[in-house]
Structures are given as structure tokens and as C-alpha cells.
Amino acid sequence: MRILHTSDWHLGRSFHREGMLTHQAAFVDHLLEVVATERVDLVVVAGDVYDRALPPVDAVRLADETLVRLAASRAAVVVTSGNHDSAQRLGFSSRLIDAAGVHLRTDVGGVGTPVVLHDAHGPVAVHGLPYLDPHAVADPWALPRRSHEAALSEAMTRVRRDLAARPGTRSVVLAHAFVAGAQPSDSERDISVGGVARVPTSVFDGVDYVALGHLHGPHVLADHVRYSGSPLAYSFSEAGHRKGSWLVDLDAAGAAHATWVEAPVPRPLARLRGTLDDLLADPAHAPAEDAWVEVTLTDARRPAQAMDRLRRRFPHTLLLGFDTGRPVVGAAPAMASRGRRDHDVAREFVTELRGSAPTGAEGALLDLAVDACCGLDAADGERPDTLVATG
Structure with a gap:
């Protein structure tokens, strides 16, 4: 049979x-x-x-x-x-x-x-x-x-x-x-x-x-x-x-x-790892151009518009992750925060996370976000109860 x-x-x-x-x-x-x-x-x-x-x-x-x-x-x-x-x-x-x-x-x-x-x-x-x-x-x-x-x-x-x-x-x-x-x-x-x-x-x-x-x-x-x-x-x-x-x-x-x-394979799978520039330039990754792709970027700093840039070469990129060796979002920051302004803690968190300080525009946006979520007193920039963030 x-x-x-x-x-x-x-x-x-x-x-x-x-x-x-x-x-x-x-x-x-x-x-x-x-x-x-x-x-x-x-x-x-x-x-x-x-x-x-x-x-x-x-x-x-x-x-x-x-x-x-x-x-x-x-x-x-x-x-x-x-x-x-x-x-x-x-x-x-x-x-x-x-x-x-x-x-x-x-x-x-x-x-x-x-x-x-x-x-x-x-x-x-x-x-x-x-x-x-x-x-x-x-x-x-x-x-x-x-x-x-x-x-x-x-x-x-x-x-x-x-x-x-x-x-x-x-x-x-x-x-x-x-x-x-x-x-x-x-x-x-x-x-x-x-x-x-x-x-x-x-x-x-x-x-x-x-x-x-x-x-x-x-x-x-x-x-x-x-x-x-x-x-x-x-x-x-x-x-x-x-x-x-x-x-x-x-x-x-x-x-x-x-x-x-x-069985027929409608679209192969590819798992790519490396810096964004290397992945976009390396001819060895040509077979992945028609595959469903999972990418892990190892750039020290997270590149801007990474998914858009990847999809120009690998149009079927479905997953994007980062492995920079830096703290993940949500991990407790290493710096002590008691007695310091929330604005400074937020800026230093970003610096530690990605390895570089916020730009002027980014810093201003962070300040606005801290003001909006923490309810700071408009007169002196401090909250009335002087409670300090603990990270």
C-alpha cells in the first residue's frame, strides 16, 4: 500500500x-x-x-x-x-x-x-x-x-x-x-x-x-x-x-x-544580521531580495528609517530587530536619578540607550514630553511635590 x-x-x-x-x-x-x-x-x-x-x-x-x-x-x-x-x-x-x-x-x-x-x-x-x-x-x-x-x-x-x-x-x-x-x-x-x-x-x-x-x-x-x-x-x-x-x-x-x-516553496525565508550599510551593499545577500526576510541590525546607533531603507533592497522584509549591545528599552538605567531633574534623566537615558546625546531638536522634544507627562509647575519648571523620578 x-x-x-x-x-x-x-x-x-x-x-x-x-x-x-x-x-x-x-x-x-x-x-x-x-x-x-x-x-x-x-x-x-x-x-x-x-x-x-x-x-x-x-x-x-x-x-x-x-x-x-x-x-x-x-x-x-x-x-x-x-x-x-x-x-x-x-x-x-x-x-x-x-x-x-x-x-x-x-x-x-x-x-x-x-x-x-x-x-x-x-x-x-x-x-x-x-x-x-x-x-x-x-x-x-x-x-x-x-x-x-x-x-x-x-x-x-x-x-x-x-x-x-x-x-x-x-x-x-x-x-x-x-x-x-x-x-x-x-x-x-x-x-x-x-x-x-x-x-x-x-x-x-x-x-x-x-x-x-x-x-x-x-x-x-x-x-x-x-x-x-x-x-x-x-x-x-x-x-x-x-x-x-x-x-x-x-x-x-x-x-x-x-x-x-x-513541496513547492512559494517564497523562501532569509535571516540576515549585520550593520545596515553592509546588508544593503553586500552582493552575497542577493538571494534574499525575493525572500521573506528577518533582519537583526548590529549598528552601534539605530539607523534612521531602517525598515524603509531595507525594503528598498529586500521588499519582503517582515521583521526588524536590533542587537547593539546597549540596554533595552525598559531596563533600569545605570545612572542614579535621585535629586536630579527629570529632563536630565530623560536625556541621559537616551544617551545611554543609543550611545550618543540627543540633538538640539530631540532634546527640546524630550523636554516637552517630560513636561506633558509629569505635570511640572509652569512657573519654575519643578513639580510642586518635588518628587524625583527613579527611572
Whole structure:
């Protein structure tokens, strides 16, 4: 049986306020093309179809179109809910949709009941595990503790009980979890309970192939235990990720043989660091001119109109940060302030922050700001109660 393993579509998500729906639709086109050209028998989507529990209308429309197209393809489909999805909304009408060959598995009550498919070598039991919130299943399942490991262990006990009644049946499990040995990025939502999010790979022992979702980078934890990652990047921490899906051949004995299928990259990511002048002049940064860019400037003084100047060369600059080695705004100033005029404290704060004194115009503006916020007496420039700022 040939399986296409994907996950974490996050339909409706933006990238630093840049809409992603067009790029997500392009990935769907790619997915359907792979199903046709590679003669895929089963598509598995391991959670986080949507980016939030109440997705925008356009995202729902794209999901609907995707499932309709998959239903009309040669492949069966099993989809599970992730921690970003609303299980009830994603699973609406799932029993009716089953008849079309698209199997939505979002109800924890169905854990242990597989979708059974057949190929030339016999049956394959596909167990789709929805995201298991330990708090939600602890009491109904009488878990010994509220943890991801306990929840998934109980789920896999139910899976093994079913497989034990199906001797000779090959097995596939979909799970949305943080499995030990993989590395997260900045774009996954924290699912830790009591500070613990990871579960051991051994939870899935005895299964022929485990299709994991939740982490956005692809990982191979074992030949038969893999993350596909998200098909698109959703944070700059994913700049080094490969994006795509796993094409898995499950042979007659249940051995999984996987190859990587690259997904289209609508726009690459670039993370640049240096002084503004160097970034604008260095020809080595030419590839970033068509990328989404995150910039960290190291100039000793913060350049004026830095974002505007960067966007003249890198028009898709989305994030700008500074690393000047100077105090951050909000840090307590090093200078003592008691007994000194607020105007002087403000000027010296600016001097320490950026390494140079305010200009005449800047100083005058600072004085006006101090007067406006501190309620100084117009006659002598001092507040009546002589309270001095402490920084």
C-alpha cells in the first residue's frame, strides 16, 4: 500500500500578517498531483488541518474543496484533529463523509476502531488518533496521571487490543503529539502538561507505520516513526526546514519504505544580521531580495528609517530587530536619578540607550514630553511635590 503522509496544514494561518491561503491552495494542488502521479492509495493527515478552532470562512472553503478533490481521487483519506482544531467542527458529518472514502477521526470515543483498507497483500488497519488532551480524557479513561504519555499509552492499549483481534493485519497509526527525539520550532503551540510535553517513541511499539503531526519540521525517529512537518513555513525559526510529505510504501510484511517528496516553496525565508550599510551593499545577500526576510541590525546607533531603507533592497522584509549591545528599552538605567531633574534623566537615558546625546531638536522634544507627562509647575519648571523620578 502506498501512503502519502502529511500534517499541520494550518489553513487560515498568516505569516507575520502576510496571508497564506493562496500558498496553501498551491500546496493542495501539489498534493493532488502527487496522489495521481505516484498512484497513492492512502492519504493521511495527522492533525492541525486548521490554525484555530474557529477558522475563517476562506479556510473552511479551502478545506471543503480539498476533501472533495481527495474524495474524487484514487486515494482513501484519513484525517485526524490536532491541538489547533476544534474536534467537533472538523468532525462534523464525519459518518456521512465516510461513505465518500474520507474518514475524519476527531472523537476520542472512536479510539481503537480503525479504518480497514485492503490491497493485494491483505488488510491494513488505519488507527487515527485525534489530539488527546490529558485533562479531557483523564477522568473518562481513568488515567493514572494527567500526562500526554498516559493518554497516548491508553490510546495505544486500545489500538493493540484491536490489532490482536486481527492477526496478520498490517497497521498504521496517526498521532498528534510531541515525541521525544524531535526538535520543535517557534511556531508550534505549547501542549505541555505539568511542564512535560514529550512522550517516548516506545509508546508506539508494535505498529508498522506511525504518521506523526504537531512539529513543523520533518523528523525520522525510526524507519517507521516519522513527522512530515508542515507543508509551509510559519515562523522564521523554520528557515532551515525542508517542506514536503513522506511517500511510504508498506510492503506485504508491514515494512515501511519512505521517500521524501518536496513541496513547492512559494517564497523562501532569509535571516540576515549585520550593520545596515553592509546588508544593503553586500552582493552575497542577493538571494534574499525575493525572500521573506528577518533582519537583526548590529549598528552601534539605530539607523534612521531602517525598515524603509531595507525594503528598498529586500521588499519582503517582515521583521526588524536590533542587537547593539546597549540596554533595552525598559531596563533600569545605570545612572542614579535621585535629586536630579527629570529632563536630565530623560536625556541621559537616551544617551545611554543609543550611545550618543540627543540633538538640539530631540532634546527640546524630550523636554516637552517630560513636561506633558509629569505635570511640572509652569512657573519654575519643578513639580510642586518635588518628587524625583527613579527611572
